[in-house]
Amino acid sequence: MAIPYVDDAVNAIGIISIALLFKYMFRTIYVAYFGPLSKIPGPKLSALSAIPLLLRGAKGKRWHWYQRELRPKYGKIVRIGPDMILVSDKDIIRQIVVKEDWPKGEFYKIFRVAPHLHTLFSTTDKAFHKERRRLLAPAFSIKYIRSLEPYMSMCIRNLNDKIDSLIQENSPTDGAVIDLYRMMVNTTLDSIGETAFGGTFNMVKEGNHPLPKEVVVELSRRIRRNGFPILKPFIKSNRYLYDFSSELIRRRRQEAGTRRKDILQIILDAGEGEAALPDIDIYEQIIEFLIGGSDTTSFSTFFVLIMLLNHPSKIHKLIEELDNEFVDLPRNELPKHEKLKKLPYLNAVINETMRLWPISLDGGSGRSPTEDKIINGVLFPKGTLVLTNFYALQHSAEYWGNDVDEFVPERWFKDDIPYDAFYPFSAGSRNCIGQNFALLEMRLIISSLLRRFRFEDIPGQDYSDIVQFVTPSLAQNEYKVRAWNRS
Known part of the structure; x- marks a missing residue:
């Protein structure tokens, strides 16, 4: 019944x-x-759902979809999700990033350990960002970064000694096969450990510190947990990073006498009384700087060397510049950055590499208007996530000429350089706070290696097989070259 x-x-x-x-x-x-975005071209399925985007993002191939498929097919304005737009127009991007300085989109919340815990990178609140950047700015001033050069130099000497030992173990005549990509990753990790956290991770010498791997695991966990809330109960917490950072903070606060004035100490000293950063905020900033200070710099430095190895006339020209400038400096000694930063061809090589292989392969900065905006006849409704496609600007023949896809450092000596289509460190209030740090480290590594060693590329490897989840990396996580000591 x-x-x-x-x-x-x-x-x-x-x-x-x-x-x-x-x-x-x-x-x-x-x-x-x-809806308001219905007239913007793009894949039909993307207008209905963000699933195509999420699936490619999970594989680290979102950037390939944007740059190799969508932009060539649909043009400068592409709809990539129900409320997401990819923009590759120079004037619109400048309006968004520089002139109007739109806040970051809500998408960046997925990188937080908790929704309410903002960081310099993940915050969408312009007032919070301004205050946090003010507190941390002393750690990234030109004067302070200059004081970190001896720490960086020590890590780079370890790199040089490692390569030299491998050559001697194998054969000074035949040279040694080295994993150039892993060596760049390990060197920049050691450098950020030495300059930010009070000691090297010994990645170049030993290559087995657990911290770098744990950072990748934690980022993946956050993205899965915050991006797919239904999976939250099944994603286990990992206390390694929290315990590591907490112990680092505890030891530093208990140190007696003169404390090491590194980036960690500046973060600990930021603010006073109630304005001081809580430990959980310091923990988050430590993780953020570890990623920003290692992955991005190693990627760019690696590609500088690979571009040079694949263009013999360019590497010879740079070596000639370095040899002429430091003719009296023994090759096993590192040049000083004060001279390196003034070398025109070295800087042209770095700029050209960052133009071809920017850190923002997958679209650049994601911004959202706080009210409906119309720019150049395109409507951007309030809350829409707009990805400013810096990669597309830097690969546009319209802005750079027909040789846009070629490695031509000489273009940086022309009078008509389209700097408004070049965003290696983003722009506006959200530009990279660590750009001076990165450039100093890149110049030191590149100059020291090219002065001391001769490198040869090994055929059959694909350096364009790249994945990007947060920062870009080689899919195979290795790239080998042969190295000799220069005679």
Whole structure:
């Protein structure tokens, strides 16, 4: 015998479920085909769902989809999700990033350990960003970064000694096969450890510190947990990074006498009294600087060397510049940055590499307007996530000429350089706070290696097989070259 009120409840739940389903379907169809973004070209499925984007992002191939498929097919303005747009127009990007300085989109919340815990990178609040950047700015001033050069130099000497030992172990005549990519990653990790956290991770010498791997695991965990809330109960917490950072902070606060004036100490000293950063904020900034100070610099430095190895006339020209400038300096000694930063061809090589292989392969900065905006006839509704495609600007023949895809450092000596289509460190208030740090380290590594060693590329490897989740990296996580000591 049926119980009437149970049947009624079941029927009511069924009716409500069907109503909600129809409401969702109606809204999805409206947004896709009749909403404010409906006239923007792009894949039909992307207008209905963000799933195509998420699937490619999970594989680290979102950048390939943007740059190799969508932009060539659909042009400068492409719809990549129900409320997401990829913009590759120079004037629109400048309006968004520089002139109007739109805040970052809500998307960046997925990088936080908790929704309410903002960091310099992940915050969408312009007031918070301004204050946090003010507190941390002393750690990245030109004067302070200059004081870190001896720490960086020590790590680079370890790199040189490692390569030299491998050559001697193998054969000074035949040279040694070295994993150039891993060596760049390990060197920049050691450097950020030495300059920011009070000691090297010994990655060049030993290559087995757990911290770098744990950072990658933690970032992946956050993206999965915050991007897919339904998976949250199944994603285990990992206390390694928190315990590591907490112990680092505890030891530093207990040190007696003169404390090492590194980036960690500046973070600890930021603010006073109630304005001082809580330990959890310091923990988050430590992790953020570890990623920003190692992965990005190693990627750019590696590609500088690879571009040079694949263009013999360019590497010879740079070596000649270095040899002429430091003719009296023994090759096993590192040049001083004060001279390196003034070398025109070295800087041209770095700029050209960052133009061809920017850190922002997958779109650059994601911004959202706080109200409906119309720029150059394009409507950007409030809350839309707009990806400013710096990669596309830097690979546009319209802005750089028909040789846009060629490695031509000499272009940086021309009078008509399109600097408004060049964003190696982003721009506006959200530009990279660590750009002076990165450039100093890159110049030191490149100059020391080219003065001391001769390198030869090994055929059959693909340096364009890149994945990008947060920062870009080689899919194979290695790239080997042969090295000799210069005679």
